[in-house]
Structure formats: structure tokens, C-alpha cells
Amino acid sequence: MSEPSTERRRQYPFHQIEPKWQQYWEEHKTYRMPNPGEHGFDPSKPKYYVLDMFPYPSGDGLHVGHPEGYTATDIVSRYRRKQGWNVLHPMGWDAFGLPAEQYAIKTGQHPSITTGRNVNRFRSQLKRLGFCYDWDREINTTDPEYYRWTQWIFLQIYNSYFDESTKTARPVSELEAQGLSREEIDARRLAYVAEVQVNWCPGLGTVLANEEVVDGKSEVGGFPVERRPLRQWMLRITAYGDRLGDELEDLDWPEGIKRHQREWIGRSEGAEVKFSIDGRDDSITVFTTRPDTLFGATYMVLAPEHALVDSITTPDQKAAVEAYRQQVASKSDMERTALAKVKTGVATGGYAINPVNGERIPIWIADYVLISYGTGAIMAVPAHDDRDHEFATQFGLPIREVVQAPAGNTEQCFTGDGISINSPLMDGLPTQEAKRKITAWLEERALGRKTINYKLRDWLFARQRYWGEPFPVIWRDGKHEALPESELPVIPPPLEDYKPSGTAEAPLSKATDWVRYSDHAQRETNTMPQWAGSCWYYLRFTDARNNSRFAGEDAERYWMGHNHKPGGVDLYVGGTEHAVLHLLYARFWHKVLYDLGYVSTPEPFQKLVNQGLILGEDGQKMSKSRGNVINPDHVIAEYGADSLRLFEMFMGPLEQVKPWSTKGVEGVYRFLGRVWRLFMESADEGDTYTLSPKVQDANAPMPLLKVLHETIRKVGADVEAMAFNTAISQMMICTNELTSAEVRPVSVLATFLHLLNPYAPHLSEELYSLLHANFPSLPAGPLSELPWPKFEEKYLIEDTIEVVLQVNGKVRGKLEVPANMDAEALKALALSSDRTQEHIAGKEVRNVIVVPKRLVNIVVK
RNA sequence: GCCCGGGUGGCGAAAUCGGCAGACGCAAAGGACUUAAAAUCCUUUUUCCGGAAACGGGAGUGUGGGUUCAAGUCCCACCCCGGGCACCA
Numbered sequence: 005m006s007e008p009s010t011e012r013r014r015q016y017p018f019h020q021i022e023p024k025w026q027q028y029w030e031e032h033k034t035y036r037m038p039n040p041g042e043h044g045f046d047p048s049k050p051k052y053y054v055l056d057m058f059p060y061p062s063g064d065g066l067h068v069g070h071p072e073g074y075t076a077t078d079i080v081s082r083y084r085r086k087q088g089w090n091v092l093h094p095m096g097w098d099a100f101g102l103p104a105e106q107y108a109i110k111t112g113q114h115p116s117i118t119t120g121r122n123v124n125r126f127r128s129q130l131k132r133l134g135f136c137y138d139w140d141r142e143i144n145t146t147d148p149e150y151y152r153w154t155q156w157i158f159l160q161i162y163n164s165y166f167d168e169s170t171k172t173a174r175p176v177s178e179l180e181a182q183g184l185s186r187e188e189i190d191a192r193r194l195a196y197v198a199e200v201q202v203n204w205c206p207g208l209g210t211v212l213a214n215e216e217v218v219d220g221k222s223e224v225g226g227f228p229v230e231r232r233p234l235r236q237w238m239l240r241i242t243a244y245g246d247r248l249g250d251e252l253e254d255l256d257w258p259e260g261i262k263r264h265q266r267e268w269i270g271r272s273e274g275a276e277v278k279f280s281i282d283g284r285d286d287s288i289t290v291f292t293t294r295p296d297t298l299f300g301a302t303y304m305v306l307a308p309e310h311a312l313v314d315s316i317t318t319p320d321q322k323a324a325v326e327a328y329r330q331q332v333a334s335k336s337d338m339e340r341t342a343l344a345k346v347k348t349g350v351a352t353g354g355y356a357i358n359p360v361n362g363e364r365i366p367i368w369i370a371d372y373v374l375i376s377y378g379t380g381a382i383m384a385v386p387a388h389d390d391r392d393h394e395f396a397t398q399f400g401l402p403i404r405e406v407v408q409a410p411a412g413n414t415e416q417c418f419t420g421d422g423i424s425i426n427s428p429l430m431d432g433l434p435t436q437e438a439k440r441k442i443t444a445w446l447e448e449r450a451l452g453r454k455t456i457n458y459k460l461r462d463w464l465f466a467r468q469r470y471w472g473e474p475f476p477v478i479w480r481d482g483k484h485e486a487l488p489e490s491e492l493p494v495i496p497p498p499l500e501d502y503k504p505s506g507t508a509e510a511p512l513s514k515a516t517d518w519v520r521y522s523d524h525a526q527r528e529t530n531t532m533p534q535w536a537g538s539c540w541y542y543l544r545f546t547d548a549r550n551n552s553r554f555a556g557e558d559a560e561r562y563w564m565g566h567n568h569k570p571g572g573v574d575l576y577v578g579g580t581e582h583a584v585l586h587l588l589y590a591r592f593w594h595k596v597l598y599d600l601g602y603v604s605t606p607e608p609f610q611k612l613v614n615q616g617l618i619l620g621e622d623g624q625k626m627s628k629s630r631g632n633v634i635n636p637d638h639v640i641a642e643y644g645a646d647s648l649r650l651f652e653m654f655m656g657p658l659e660q661v662k663p664w665s666t667k668g669v670e671g672v673y674r675f676l677g678r679v680w681r682l683f684m685e686s687a688d689e690g691d692t693y694t695l696s697p698k699v700q701d702a703n704a705p706m707p708l709l710k711v712l713h714e715t716i717r718k719v720g721a722d723v724e725a726m727a728f729n730t731a732i733s734q735m736m737i738c739t740n741e742l743t744s745a746e747v748r749p750v751s752v753l754a755t756f757l758h759l760l761n762p763y764a765p766h767l768s769e770e771l772y773s774l775l776h777a778n779f780p781s782l783p784a785g786p787l788s789e790l791p792w793p794k795f796e797e798k799y800l801i802e803d804t805i806e807v808v809l810q811v812n813g814k815v816r817g818k819l820e821v822p823a824n825m826d827a828e829a830l831k832a833l834a835l836s837s838d839r840t841q842e843h844i845a846g847k848e849v850r851n852v853i854v855v856p857k858r859l860v861n862i863v864v865k
Numbered sequence: 866g867c868c869c870g871g872g873u874g875g876c877g878a879a880a881u882c883g884g885c886a887g888a889c890g891c892a893a894a895g896g897a898c899u900u901a902a903a904a905u906c907c908u909u910u911u912u913c914c915g916g917a918a919a920c921g922g923g924a925g926u927g928u929g930g931g932u933u934c935a936a937g938u939c940c941c942a943c944c945c946c947g948g949g950c951a952c953c954a
Contacts, residue, residue: 013904260869267868270953292954305954347952377953384954391952459953580948616870617948654890656878661870661947668877671890674905681905721881730879733889740889743906808885813935815885853934858884863934 015677016684017691018644021770026131028769034786035136037092039547039559045090052084053092053563055542055609057578057586060098060534061122063107066129067626068634068652068664073577073615075649076658076726078135080575082762083723085136086792092563093136094545096143097123101534105471108502115471115502119146129637133645134765136788141548145537146471150544152493153554154536155476158195159486161596162477165192166243173599186483194240194596197484200464201376204232210504211468230334234508237466237475237530241592245269245458248591254570256611258659261583268584270459275443276379277452279304281316282355282364288312291378291457294388295446296438298360299427300406301383302396304367305349307375308332316367318353325350325369332371347372347395358383359451360429360442370395378457386417393417407435463589465533468510470502472531480525496531538586539593542573542608554602561604571610572603580614587612613726618655619663626664634664646764647673653728653763675736676767679760682742682753683771695778696748704749709799711741712752716795719759728763735760750779755793808859809834811843827854834860 029035038045054077059070081093099122104115123144130137143150164173179189190196203212207227217229241248249269252262274293281287290304306313308329317325328350349370356367372391373382386396386403393416396403408425409418421435429445430438446452466475474494476487487494497518502511512529513519519527540554547559564572587609594608619625620632627633639648650672656662684693704712715738722731738756742748754775761768765788772787783790802823807830809817817839821830831854834840840862847864854860 015904263869264949267950272953274954290954294954372952372954374953382954389954391954394952457953583949654877659870662877665877665891667891671877675890677905725881729877730889733879736889806885810885810935813884818885851934853884855884855935859935861884861934 014691015673016680016767017693018646018676018766020691022132022134022645022766025766025769026134028786029134029136030131030139032786033140034788035093035138036140037090037138039556040562041558049088049090051092051563051566052081052089052575053542053546053573054081054084054575055093055545055573055577056095057576057582058096058098058538058541059126060101061119061126062103063118063122065122065125066636068636068639068648069579069615069618069626071133071636071648072618072652072658073579074130074133074135075652076613076615076728077575077577078649079653079723079728079762080726081136082765082788083720083792085788086758086761086790088791092141092545093138094141094143094548095130095135095137095139096141096541096545096548097126097145098534098538098541099123099144099146100472100537102469102471105469105502108471109504112500112502114498116146119144132640133636133649136765141545143541143544143548145541148493148495149551151473151537153544154473154532154540155492155494156489156554157540157593157597158473158532158536159476159489160600160602161239161593162193162195162486164194164596164600165189166194166240171247173596175600190484194243195465196238196240197235198238198462199233200236200238201231202234202236202464203229204234204508205229208504211508232508236464237528239463239465239592241463241589242458242460244592244595245271245460246456247595248460248588251570251595251606255607255609256571257609258612258614261580261587261612261614264583265588268460268588271456272458273454273456275439275446275452276455277359277383277446278450279356279359279383281312281367282357284315286312286315288356288367288381289379290381290383291455292383294385294435294439295442295452296424296427296430296433296435297385297388297406298358298383298442299429300385300387300404301358301365302386302402302404303365303384304356305373305382305384305392305395306352306367306369307373307380308369308371309375310369310380313352313369316352316354321351321353325352328369347391347398349395349399359446359449360427366401368399376461377459388417388419390417390419463592465536466530467533468504468508469531470496470499470511472533473536474512474531475528477528478521478525479528484528485525494527535586535589539590540597542576542590543597543603564608565604567610569610570605571607572605573609575611575613576609577613577615579617583614613658615658616656616660616662618652619661621664621666623663639669643669643673644676644766646676646767650676650732650763654732656729658726658728672732675732675739676764678739678743679764679767680771682739682748683774695774698746698748699750699753699775699778700747701779701781702747702749704752705745706799708741708745708749708752711738712755713795713799714738715759716755716793717800720792720795723762732763735763750775750782754782757787758790758793761787805857807834807857809837809840810859810861811840812863813861816840816843823857825856827856830854830856830860834862 040047056074056077077093081091085091099119104118107118108115145151163176165176165179167174173194176189176193179192203217205212205222205227208222211234212222212229221227222229249266249271252265272293274291275295276289276291277295277298278287278289313325347370349368352367352369354367355364358365372395373380384392384396386392386401387405388407404426406424406426407418407422409422424430424433424438430441433441443454474496476492476494478485478487496512497515499511499515504511510529519529521527543555543560546563547555550556567574590608594603595606597603598606620630622632624630624632636648647669651669654672655668683696683699685696686693715734718734719731722728757768757772769785769787772785776782776785804820805823807819807821808815809819817837819833819837821833831852844862844864849862849864851863852860
């Protein structure tokens with residue numbers, strides 16, 4: 005019975021081949037990678053750790069963006085394995101998160117049930133793509149056996165402080181030994197509790213994470229979000245600001261991402277300067293990066309929320325100040341920033357004294373000064389700061405120039421480096437020297453000191469959510485207390501009702517039995533943010549089933565160390581959306597663990613590659629509402645997994661943004677069909693195939709050997725460079741060559757299958773096993789376990805080469821010459837050639853440029 | 866506004882160090898096979914001018930300049946598209 009007429013005939017029987025090999029791999033655990041000391045581990049091989057950013061298993065299943073990066077790492081893994089490396093290539097699930105919780109709110113079903121269902125779907129989809137993951141190492145961040153260690157790491161952070169002298173984390177027990185008080189120690193822990201401004205969303209009745217707020221509105225529902233102070237757990241990531249910036253240096257990351265992280269950290273050096281308040285004992289400290297402009301400070305600005313505002317404000321300004329503060333408080337972040345085209349503010353009526361010249365300057369409040377950065381107060385130098393300039397112009401405040409711009413400067417408000425003027429202490433000094441001098445002057449008089457500030461804020465680590473890791477912490481008499489390790493994991497109780505409470509209380513607070521730890525102690529009811537689980541998952545992969553440590557020491561040292569580089573994971577591939585947060589948070593945790601001696605490298609990820617977004621066929625971002633979403637399941641059903649893999653790699657460079665093309669999938673599908681027909685032919689219209697009579701155990705002719713060895717060379721070099729698209733082009737060229745050959749030597753075909761194997765593992769395995777069945781002298785498979793072929797230089801060397809003849813840079817002819825012809829001979833030959841003679845006749849030859857093996861350019865006049 | 870990424874045929878793209886622009890694939894056209902179609906195989910395909918053709922000549926990598934014997938590639942200025950950031954003193 006032939007195929008139904010409506011269905012096109014398959015290029016090759018991928019629908020039989022692919023499940024067959026997937027089953028084989030599963031049954032034989034082909035891709036299981038033992039750890040050091042385990043049976044089957046070969047310590048003589050070098051290690052290579054290839055990691056994908058693990059997915060959040062959403063209810064929608066895999067989209068075509070996932071297999072892009074996953075195929076790239078799969079190719080690299082298979083290639084390295086064939087090259088004789090021990091390759092660690094694992095997969096898991098970042099499964100805590102909002103959608104599962106939202107679904108639970110709607111249905112009352114525990115999130116672990118939906119999560120389990122989604123994970124099963126994702127896993128089977130990934131298996132259908134033929135990826136060579138070691139599934140014995142699969143992890144799930146919502147598994148208590150996993151998050152017990154997430155909680156354990158939190159305890160290590162909680163029990164540490166940052167030692168400024170060594171710039172490392174140290175156990176707080178050292179502070180206890182020094183006799184510090186409970187309060188002093190708590191104030192220095194890397195995990196601490198603070199009252200901070202959070203995003204409160206009245207519409208949803210809950211607190212939102214920063215990343216859940218878009219343009220001042222909730223990402224879900226689009227309700228307005230306001231700031232509100234709340235008691236929160238914080239992680240002291242700012243302590244690591246310098247190291248997180250400096251230690252990017254030796255990582256093989258895209259420069260753009262490194263820059264992005266450095267900007268995010270936003271280190272800036274400057275000085276804190278104390279201004280006394282006129283007529284009071286108090287003082288206000290400001291932060292400035294330009295202490296050299298102190299003589300140009302003509303007013304001062306406090307953030308509206310600044311603690312001293314009330315006491316400074318004079319009675320006649322009280323009403324105006326109150327009204328302004330009211331107005332600012334009611335503004336969302338969006339209104340405060342995006343719409344802040346025009347500066348606003350009011351005078352407090354109070355005055356400060358400039359410490360360098362005793363001048364009395366007015367104190368204003370304005371929302372262009374942020375309470376959360378620096379000291380929440382600035383000295384305004386309108387002549388040399390754009391924002392101050394704008395404000396001063398608007399409110400008619402004096403502008404005094406104290407830096408002379410270099411000649412030719414036309415800017416009204418000069419913000420660059422120049423020479424100090426009108427500044428008695430530093431007149432004539434260039435900016436950098438002036439800064440040093442005035443800072444020293446201030447320090448001598450205890451009026452200020454050198455300071456470093458960061459844009460980076462401490463990490464707000466608590467969420468008022470159900471579906472996240474509970475904190476291993478209890479509260480007794482209003483004080484927090486770590487639970488002992490023996491009580492891990494702390495498992496959240498099931499709830500009747502997962503809805504947010506409507507107050508700022510976390511959902512867990514509704515489980516009263518669970519919350520009550522003892523007569524005098526209650527459990528912490530906040531949970532950790534989704535980032536927590538992904539901060540260390542790469543470590544768990546090194547020893548995923550260890551139940552006495554987050555990962556065994558030997559396994560961690562082998563997979564993360566051993567490459568003499570700062571980063572442990574050799575290759576990490578994922579999307580740019582994690583350029584800052586995930587990568588910064590993971591680096592922070594890793595450094596704490598490194599300082600405490602738990603891991604062997606200072607950095608988690610040595611080489612980072614970002615895959616580019618795949619757009620819809622219309623060139624727009626894929627989205628349900630546009631209706632341009634491509635479902636990988638459908639692509640696999642119609643063309644097979646090998647075609648999907650191959651197309652995703654053939655579309656263009658991995659890092660680039662590129663549109664989907666169904667026609668393009670058909671193109672690579674046809675290519676795989678051509679490869680199939682190099683080996684097999686079919687007599688009827690069905691799925692019965694026999695070996696092609698052109699496949700023979702014969703000596704390969706030179707032209708075939710040449711293209712084959714060129715293909716070995718190019719495909720190998722391109723995998724190393726992750727230029728998969730051009731590797732595929734070369735394999736197409738090789739296939740076209742073989743298609744037109746009358747005889748297809750077995751040795752050439754077998755070698756070609758090795759090259760194709762990382763890209764199209766199912767088809768290549770099948771053809772190899774068919775070939776081996778007919779020619780038993782070939783090494784027995786599976787192909788993926790056989791060594792990668794080596795190219796031989798002798799087949800690449802050309803006897804004769806084509807040299808281009810140019811006259812005045814224009815191509816006028818070509819010459820076939822022996823490859824070893826020297827420059828002089830080439831020059832003589834070029835000058836006497838008929839083709840060049842036509843163009844140089846009657847003209848003066850002024851110069852002849854000879855580029856051996858490439859071209860001769862004759863310059864005439 | 867600032868910071869990235871990108872602009873090459875009808876389309877996705879290629880071009881190791883400055884050395885023949887457009888490999889490979891898609892689409893299109895023609896041919897072979899077929900009663901016919903699909904599939905497959907072969908050929909053509911940057912563009913303009915001349916030529917029946919072989920071929921020859923000119924132009925051409927967003928725009929305008931520059932460096933060079935030679936520029937997609939290096940330098941300067943600008944335009945357009947995509948993404949990110951948002952007053953951090």
C-alpha cells in the first residue's frame with residue numbers, strides 16, 4: 005500500500021530511523037558520562053563541560069528558540085566526544101515560578117502537579133530532537149533533594165560576612181570570636197533583613213519583583229505599581245561589586261555582555277563631603293564624583309524622601325514642601341523618570357554651608373535626586389553638570405564656572421576634564437589632580453573622604469510567593485535564626501488556597517500549623533526568588549545524585565577545575581535576556597562559595613555565547629497574538645528532527661537574529677534526502693530501500709579525496725569557531741560532488757558520515773549501520789562512539805593554482821600556474837600575458853604588485 | 866537622549882590577514898524523466914550596455930568623503946532598521 009496521494013513522499017524514512025536510534029541511545033545509555041572514580045571513567049581524557057541555560061518548563065512546551073542553542077551545544081558535545089574528551093552535557097528544569105502558581109490559584113491544584121506534567125512534556129520533546137544529554141544527571145529546582153542545597157547555600161551566605169581587608173567572604177563565627185554583638189554581626193551578614201521600598205501592586209494585592217514591573221505597571225494585568233516600605237531579606241551583592249567587575253577580565257564572554265555587566269555594577273569613584281546646616285548642629289553628607297567643582301556648588305538638593313527634610317524646612321516653606329513630597333509619592337516610577345522631561349522641585353527654606361569657602365547655599369528638594377543612590381543628597385554644580393544646569397536654569401539659581409574647558413569647547417555646560425578656576429585651593433590644576441588635592445584637604449579636616457559608589461543595589465531576595473524555596477530561617481522574639489542543616493530541606497506545606505492574601509503577607513502565612521515552629525518561634529514565610537535555583541545548578545550537574553553534599557568534592561574539582569582558567573564551565577550557551585541578572589547572581593553565589601572553600605574556581609562560566617533570537621516567517625518577533633509561532637513538533641512530524649536541527653544551524657550565524665523560513669527547512673530536508681540517496685535507492689514508491697550499486701569498496705579518486713579532506717578540515721574548524729552554517733554548506737558541496745560520482749567509495753562515504761554525525765545524528769547512525777552491514781570490515785558502531793576523522797594535508801595541496809591578473813586594480817584575466825611559482829617568475833609571466841598586454845600596451849608600467857598564490861596587479865599610466 | 870547589534874542579489878547568507886564580491890541554500894526560469902503532475906536529475910540566474918553565441922565592457926556590498934597598487938573589510942561624517950537602558954551626581 006503506497007502513501008496517501010495527499011501526502012508528499014518522504015525524502016527518506018526519518019519517521020522510522022529517528023525513534024529507532026532514540027530508543028537505542030536510551031537503552032544503551034550511550035551518553036551517560038561517569039564521574040571520576042566511577043566505573044567506565046577514563047581519567048586520561050581531557051574534560052569539557054558544555055552547558056545550556058536550562059529552561060523554565062512552561063505549559064506551552066518547547067518553542068523553536070530552544071533547539072537553536074541546544075543544537076549548537078549538542079554538536080559541540082558530539083564533536084568533542086568523538087575527539088576523545090570526557091564531555092559533561094546535562095539538562096534540567098528551572099521549575100519554580102509564577103505561571104505554575106497562577107494556575108494553582110485558578111484550579112487549586114498543587115503547582116508540583118502542573119510542573120511535573122510540563123517537565124515530562126519538555127523532556128520528551130528534547131528526546132525527540134536527539135540531544136546527547138546525560139539524563140542520569142537531570143535536575144529539577146523544585147525537587148526537595150535539589151532545593152535542600154539551595155537552602156544550604158543560603159545558610160552559608162547567611163553565616164558569612166565580607167572581610168574588606170581580604171575582599172573575601174568569611175564565616176561570621178570569626179566576628180563572634182572577636183566579641184561582636186548580635187546586632188553588629190547581623191549588620192554585617194551577607195544575608196540580612198532590612199526595611200526597603202518594594203513594588204506594591206494594589207491591583208493584584210501583592211508585592212512584585214522588579215522584573216515583574218514593566219514601565220511602572222505590573223507585567224501581569226497592567227495594574228499600576230507603587231513603592232512601599234516592607235521588611236525584606238537582602239543579599240549583600242554590593243560587597244562583591246569590585247570583584248564582579250574586575251574578574252570579568254579573563255572570561256571569554258562577548259565584550260557587549262561584559263560591558264553591560266560593568267555598567268550595571270556602575271562603580272564610580274568620588275568623595276563624600278559634609279556640609280553643615282546653617283543655624284543647626286546637624287550636617288548633610290553628599291556624594292560627588294567631582295569634588296574638584298566644590299567651589300561651583302551654588303545650591304544643594306536632597307531627595308524628597310531624605311530623612312532631614314522635615315527638620316530643615318522653614319515654616320513658610322512647609323506647605324510647599326509637603327505638597328511636593330505628596331505629589332512625588334503618588335507618582336509611579338514611570339512618571340518619575342520617563343516623563344521627567346521637565347525638572348521639578350521646591351526650596352526648603354534651609355541653607356547649608358559650603359565647607360571650602362563658608363558660603364551659604366540654599367537647600368532644595370527635587371525628585372531628580374534619588375534616595376537610593378549615594379547619600380540621597382547632592383551638591384549642585386550647574387556649570388558642570390547637565391542635570392544641575394537644567395534645574396538651575398529653570399529656577400533661576402546662580403551658575404558659577406569653576407572648570408576651564410579646553411580651547412574649542414562649545415558646550416554651554418561643560419562636563420569634561422579641564423583646568424580648575426575660581427577655586428582658591430586648586431586654581432590652575434587639571435581635573436584629576438584637583439580631585440586628589442581637594443579630597444586630601446577634606447580628609448585632613450574630617451570634612452569628607454574618598455568613597456566608591458555603585459549603581460548595583462543589594463539583591464532583594466524575598467518574594468511573597470508560594471511556589472519558591474522557603475527560607476531555612478525561623479523568628480524567635482523578633483530575631484531571625486538559621487535552622488540547623490539537619491532540618492533541611494524545608495518543604496512548603498500544601499495550601500487550600502494559593503491566592504495572595506491581599507495584604508503584604510506571603511501566602512505561606514496562611515499555613516498556620518506550618519508557620520508555628522515552636523511555642524516561641526515561627527517560620528519565615530517569604531520564599532526565594534526564581535533566580536535562586538539557577539544560581540548554582542551547574543554545580544549540581546557535576547554530581548546530581550549526591551545526597552550528602554551539594555556536589556562531591558572530586559566531581560566538582562574535575563568538572564569545574566582542570567582547565568587552568570578562572571571559569572569552570574567550558575562553554576555556556578543561552579539568550580541575551582540573562583546578560584545581567586542571572587549571570588551576575590550566579591557569579592556572586594559562586595564567589596561566596598569559592599571564598600568559603602567549597603568550589604575550585606573563582607568564576608562559574610569561562611566561555612559564554614548568546615544565540616540570536618529566531619523571528620517568525622514575517623520577520624516579526626514570534627508571538628501567539630501575531631499568529632507566527634512555529635511549533636517544533638509539527639516541523640519534526642513533517643521533516644524529522646535532523647532537518648529541524650540542521651535548519652536551525654543553517655539559517656545563519658548562531659549569535660544573529662534571523663527569521664524562520666519553512667522553505668529553508670525544506671532545503672536542508674532535501675539535502676538530507678540527497679545524502680540518503682548517496683547510499684540507498686528504492687525500487688518502488690514505498691519505504692523499501694536497497695544499497696545503491698554505486699556504493700563500492702573501491703579506491704577513491706583524487707578529486708573526491710580532495711573535496712572530502714577539505715570537508716574534514718572545514719567542518720572541524722567551523723565547529724571550533726561555532727560557525728555551523730558554513731560547516732553545513734561545505735557538507736552540501738561534498739554531497740553534490742559525491743552525487744555526481746559514478747562510483748562512491750565506501751571509505752569516503754563512511755568518513756563523510758562521521759562529519760555529518762554531530763549535526764544529523766539519527767540519519768548518520770542509520771546509514772553507518774547499513775554501510776557496516778554491507779561492508780563488515782568497517783569499524784563497528786555506534787558512529788557517535790567512533791573517533792573523529794583527521795584530514796591529510798597532502799590531499800589539500802594544489803599542484804596548480806589560478807592567479808588573478810589585474811591592471812590598475814581591475815581584473816583583466818586569469819592564469820593557471822604551478823603552485824610553487826616564485827614572485828619574479830609570476831611577475832614576468834603576468835607582464836607577457838596576452839590579456840594584460842591588451843591593457844598595458846602603449847602605457848608606462850609604474851609598479852607591479854605580486855601577491856604569491858593570489859594575484860598580480862600591474863599599475864600603469 | 867545614551868549604549869549595543871545590524872544594513873551585501875528577488876530572499877537567508879558567504880568572503881582566515883585589505884587581494885577574483887555573492888560560496889551554500891531558497892525562490893524563479895528552462896530542459897530531461899512522466900499520459901500528466903509531484904518528486905528527482907541537469908542547466909541558467911547581481912545589474913546595465915554590445916553580441917546569434919563564445920565573449921567583451923561598465924556599474925555594484927545603506928549614503929558621502931578619505932587612506933591604499935587594491936576597501937564589503939581600515940579611518941571620518943551621516944542615514945535607516947532591530948534590541949537594551951532610563952536623571953546613579
